[in-house]
Amino acid sequence: MSRDSSIKMSNTNQNKGHSNSFKTNTRAKLLEKHEFTIIKELGQGLSGRTFLVKNTDGDLFVVKEVNYRDNETHNRAKNEVSILKKLHHGYIIIYEDSFEDIESGHFYIVMEYCAWGDLHNKMQEQRGIGFFEEQQILDWLVQICLALQYIHENNVLHRDVKPQNVFLTEYGYINLGDFGCAKALMRADAYAQTAVGTELYVSPEVYHRQKYNSKSDIWSFGWLLYDLCMLDAWSNIIERRCLHANSMAGTIPEISERYSEDLQKLIKQMLNRNPKDRPSADEILAKEFLREAVNKNERIPEVLEKKFIKALGAFNKVYNVNFEGFKALVDEWGETTDYLEDVLYKTTAGSLSGATIGAAGGITAVVGAILAPFTFGASLIVAGVGIGVGVAGGVTGAASNITKTAKQKQLREKIEKLKQDYQSVSTPILDSLKTVRKLMRKIMKFSVFVPNSTFDNAQMAWRLGRAGVAGVAEFITLGMLASFGRIAVQSANIGRVVAAASGVLSGILVVVDVVFIVKDSREIHEMRRHWRNDDPDKVKSSVLKSIAQMRKTHKELCKVLEDIHKTRQELNDYIGQTSRTDIRKLLSTFASAHQ
Known part of the structure; x- marks a missing residue:
């Protein structure tokens, strides 16, 4: 490399460093204006970053920073806020505040902080310990299903149900979050157009016809439960993709016999290729084998x-x-x-x-x-x-x-x-x-x-x-x-x-x-x-x-x-x-x- 090229690269890196420093300071000042102080960065995705912050009372929150380069991303962020504002449920993330910096093109959503991370990380940790006990899976099943029942009754589709969007609170129960792909409908049985959601949790009707309704959330939920039961499925991503591809064609994967026949049967029903044959959230919660878990979780946590x-x-x-x-x-x-x-x-x-x-x-x-x-x-x-x-x-x-x-x-x-x-x-x-x-x-x-x-x-x-x-x-x-x-x-x-x-x-x-x-x-x-x-x-x-x-x-x-x-x-x-x-x-x- 020539000396001129080295100098040019050095200057580029310096400018990049100054730019990042400027963005960091601008972000911090904007959050301080709204009485939030950044503690640390939690992660980075395609649309932006998330930060752990605290307010003037010392309460912790998560700030989702959305970098909107186009109107579609901007509208999606606003849509997420409009949906979160009207959702008040024990197993759904609390919306706190939102604001934007028009000059830098960033939208900020402040939400409840869940101290124990997401269900995906919990699954990765559990792999080194052993399988989840069925009672634990049933509790999470009911809690997530109660959240889906609530949003479906309010004509909202999540459209991105997966372990990474289910968060664990410090008190042990879950919160369904990340409504960035969510869609509010005029009526409960309506279909939303466009294909969204993570690839390995997307349903056949969304993949083939780009049509999404409440039963599409149930399909994604079924795969989430499958992964909870079969933690080793993620040890081989190619095998996991094959299982998903086969399910799209109607071949439902087998579940470990360590779990009850009732649970195995329910998951297979949720992964039925035909949306009409999948149970609704109401029908899942009405299952006899879930009665005890429903009674336990349909209340203020003990x-x-x-x-x-x-x-x-x-x-x-x-x-x-x-x-x-x-x-x-x-x-x-x-x-x-x-x-x-x-x-x-x-x-x-x-x-x-x-x-x-x-x-x-x-x-x-x-x-x-x-x-x-x-x-x-x-x-x-x-x-x-x-x-x-x-x-x-x-x-x-x-x-x-x-x-x-x-x-x-x-x-x-x-x-x-x-x-x-x-x-x-x-x-x-x-x-x-x-x-x-x-x-x-x-x-x-x-x-x-x-x-x-x-x-x-x-x-x-x-x-x-x-x-x-x-x-x-x-x-x-x-x-x-x-x-x-x-x-x-x-x-x-x-x-x-x-x-x-x-x-x-x-x-x-x-x-x-x-x-x-x-x-x-x-x-x-x-x-x-x-x-x-x-x-x-x-x-x-x-x-x-x-x-x-x-x-x-x-x-x-x-x-x-x-x-x-x-x-x-x-x-x-x-x-x-x-x-x-x-x-x-x-x-x-x-x-x-x-x-």
Whole structure:
């Protein structure tokens, strides 16, 4: 390779590196604008990348970045968002947010994070251990089928059912995700045109005629179940392709006899070449051998129930230990703010008055000295008075400066201690409420399995809470679930206020030093006009803005205390029943008490 070619290649690589760095920074800034911080990249596909992010409350989410080079890709991303927005089900990924960067041509979809990865990775791990137990397969079968039943009832086709699009939560149940190929239909039995989906899970009617309906999802689902039962099928990709090709011609693959005849028969029915001969999601769930698995999974997962009750008990304990201390600190916050403003006024006024008196005395002394030859010494008396006044002014200014030094040290120590105590008391309360909110949101996904509940009200409260807490209370009137919905909304707001307050205390420590430097009469004039102000926008002085922000935050913390107290009162009776593990009975008891 020539030297010129080497230089050219080096420059190309440098430009590429700069370009990637620019894209990374642009992406990070865009996500930060929407209050998300990138933790790491999770993967990369044909249309874009996925990232693990966290929001300002510390909750984890997945961001799917779609690089749309044409209108078709852009429309597909928007279609995925429109479908996800209307799907609310325990076994389907939660949609959180979406936005786009028109300049770079990227669309972002924020979704629920499933900590245990996808079913494909789980299958790869299991190959080194042994086959899945049938009960585990039946649980996943029912959970996926319940998700398909729900979307088919809502006239939505997934069109890309495969292990890579089934995700495992940290609580052990699955979430059907990646609706990028999904299609919303006018009616349930309609066909969607165009061939989509992954090659080895595509059905005959899609492959040959590019026609897709709900039974096409069932075919893909059948192959997913086959792969769960026959983990070694993927050890030879050529053999796997042959099996799929034969099934397209009507030859259904055999399944290991380690699994029950009922399960084998069901999978073969799902892989029937004729869509009309495949069972629907409703028919699958009605199978007698699946009754126990359906009863187990058509409800709030037991692990969520237990963790939820435990979280409520933990919140109760933390409240009893920390709430009074938190309340005392909030009171001290208000007193410290008043004290800070008083110190600013008095020290500034002291400095200014000392300087004024000193200046007046100096002028008097000069005038007396000038007039002395003409007044036969009488003006010497004036000069003497002037000197005395000047000295008094100097003493006043010096005394003010000494006072400043003492007060500055005292105030700084006071705020430092307030900051430390505030964090130690507020953190346990904030963390316990975070846990309650996180579990509440998970539980609310299973509303379709809890009849005659007030989940709808709770969901409405949550959605409103994302835009603003004001006015939510009027929607929450019945049932324990509605109460938990309020907890989810309030705790999110509490978290933001508490976290912001800690930053205000850090900032005010810097302002304390500035307070004792200010010697501007305009400062005093502003203080007189806006005494005890809690709106930073009403003042121009940077020092007064900081004090106003501290007062505003104190006002918000008082509201936080009220919200925490209300939450505690509302849950007090319920928390006392933590020894019981059936949350539905508890919810029913609470709802009956409010009728």
